Amino acid sequence: MGQEEIEGVKEFLPLAEKYGLAVVLTFILLVILVALVRMIIKGELVPRSQLDKAEEDRDRLQGILDKEREELWGPVLEVFKNLKKDQNEDRG
Template structure:
């Protein structure tokens, strides 16, 4: 341990004696979890290459879904258009 570590330890030990070791350790754990959550939100924990690959996969899959949806919806739209034409011609 270096002298800086010893100085930090000397600062933390009175708190541990005053409040109890579990409270001090839980506070340190809470700070650590907060830092990790902040890093996740900012995107520091995800490598850029993985993020770009995920975005490319999402775009590719969205294009596939759009093509499938278009193939499914065209006959349905044609049927609805014919229903509207038949309904309006009967009412005239």
């Protein structure tokens, strides 16, 4: 144990003597539990299965958007290519 850890234990010992070790440990575990619940509610702590499912959904939707973008911009690009060819033919 390092000096810092020993100092931390020394701070808790008077509380454990005054209120009892079980009460102090219960309070510490309660604080940890509240922190975990808060992380789950905020979405910082997510089960792996839900994360994998969200990533699969994102990839599937991105593929759909890419396909729609190609369908939308394909004709527009063809028009621009034809305009460029027409301008070159008129000048030469």
